[in-house]
Amino acid sequence: MFDKSQVIPIGSDHGAYELKAFLVDRLTGMGYRLKDVGTHSEASVDYPDFIHPVAKAVNDGIFPIGIIMCGSGQGASMTANKYPNVRAGLCWSLEQATLTRQHNNANIISPPGRFVDFDLALEMIVAFLNTEFEGDRHIQRINKIPIIHE
Ligand code: RB5
Secondary structure (H helix, E strand, O other): OOOOOOOOEEOHHHHHHHHHHHHHHHHHHOOOOEEEEEOOOOOOOOOOHHHHHHHHEEEEEEEEOOOEEEEHHHHHHHHHOOOOOOOOOEEHHHHHHHHHHHHOOOOOEEEEEOOOHHHHHHHHHHHHOOOOOOOHHHHHHHHOOOOOOO
């Protein structure tokens, strides 16, 4: 069970601004503590500017888990996955949100703001937060992710 005293950083570009506003409202109402790094309007912005702060903080161990979003979820997850200690999962179903915790020990979830139902996104995030890594055979697999082949 996710410890609700822990702060969850959340960031998005304009493509997921509306979803972020919905999630901040609902998750806060459920007792989760969020650090909203923006964006704070629908004005066009560059998604890395709002994804790097979340990814860096998770990478550095300041927060255990983060939420990032852009319109497709692609640019957000690509940006976050540049950090060696980040495993960001692009998720658009409840099963994916659960599996990326169980099998990949994902520490960031990246729902696509323009391609997911808002209630489903909320359900996915709650499942993501409350699902444990299964360990076992998956440990050696995630340990191989950062090893670039020459
Ligand atoms: C913004 O229009 C869009 O390109 C962005 O939200 C995202 O989908 C990029 O990957």
